[in-house]
Amino acid sequence: MKTRLPCEFFLIRYVPDVVKGEFTNIGVLLREAGRDDTAVLRFTRDWSRVRCVDAAADTEMLEALEVEIGARLRTSATDIKPVMQVLEDTLANSLQITEPRACLAESIPAELNQLMRMYVEPIKVKTTRLRTGRAAITAAMRSEFETAGVWPLMRKRITASLYTAPGDPMKLDCGYRPNGVIRIFHAVSLEGDLEAAKVLAFSAPQLIEGIARIEQAKLELTAIVEPARQLDDETTDSYRFGVETMQRQSIRVMTVADLPRIAETARVELRL
Template identity: 75%
Template sequence: MPERIQCEFFLIRYVPDVVKGEFTNIGVLLREAGPSSGRDESAVVRFTRDWSRVRCMDADADIGLLEALEGEIAERLRHSATDGKPVMQVLEDTLSNSLQITEARAALAESIPAELEQLMKMYVEPLKVKAERRRTGRAAITAAMRNEFERAGVWGLMRKRIAASLYTRPGDPMKIDCGYRAELQRATAGGIIRMFQAVSLEGDVESAKGLAFSAPQLREGVQRVEDARLELTAVVEPLRSVSSAEDEAMERYRFGVEAMEQQEIRVVTVSDLARVAETARVELRV
């Protein structure tokens, strides 16, 4: 039997009202235990993907900000491994007033990834009900995107909920789901930034039209701000998901795809995500 790894973990809690003291666990930080050396190469963090309990406690909770915080913590932990900053100081610097972290608790792990998964099930994720609702539309696409990028080990290296206003104009409400700067073997002038947006074509095509409308400004803005070429990818459902519907639904689907492709937006389906994630893994040198 392989020797288990001595670990310690911390629960990250959402506390909408510190006076009431009510909270719900939203994440876990796990690291190997041992004499403190000021370096935390093993530290990993994961937040929940199901924000239903947070929404029940606080209908006005900024879920996008909480999701982005996971990536920010992970990025700071990576830097702490090289600059010697203790993990607890990283968390104290990063967490907002509505988030708290528990004291360390001990754990014995077969592996860090397996233990993190188990802790998430035990302390964070809500119990699954038998009649669980199947995710559809954009929610299903975004979940599939995250799953594949996580499987490839690159999700933590990607930017999340990228504000289009950084590249277009102030007040633009659009957020691009995720993206990264590609590390190419043959570096092009300024490089390439790849961005990915989940676009559901099951119901209507307004989101496709909106992305197509914004694409030229995004492309110009990325060139100006980042000195890089933008490759914008829309991830959609496969056509077969609407093939049994009425002809009008299929026509809307084709219209949405064509509208985006006319603006040089690369369109892929969820079936292509494994290949897309593998490309990201190579380009980010994971």
């Protein structure tokens, strides 16, 4: 029988009103017992529970915080205390962390998935409704990159204004630099609203020029969209227009079905 790793985990809780004491679990911090250098953090990708307790919750800020904490974990691997302090001090105690709990794990990734299912993620109810839109695409992107083990190594919510112009509000979903090329991936839903495709196409030339100037690298910008087969016949022309609009600006357009191959390429290029 394979020896299990003695581990300990902490639950990260969102507490919108510390007086009422109501909370919902939003993440898990897991590490091997006594080994700060193995610590990993994951937040939920489904914020429905948070919105139930706080309709005005800033989920984008929480997602950005996960990225920040993950980066601190990698740079402060020998001492987890600064990371814990950031969590405890964030949002005037709106984020809280539990005392450590012991567990035995087959592996850190497998145990993290199990703990997320047990304590954080909402129970999935079978439904015939098709999940669509940008949120579904971004969730699929993250899931595939996590499965490949590359998500922690990728840049997230990349600020476009670094490469375009001050004031540009665009945040690009994620990317990495394996060599002289920067690969950036951005979810674009072509269902009903083509504005996102047009905005990305408009921004592409400035992004390409800015990355060449600042990073001395070539940009490979990929838009991840829904497969055309999931769309109604009435939207076929709009879908094609969105794809062609982006392709004319040297944006590579791929679908959710291509994500496993994209993630595997990232795994190889990042040498995992």
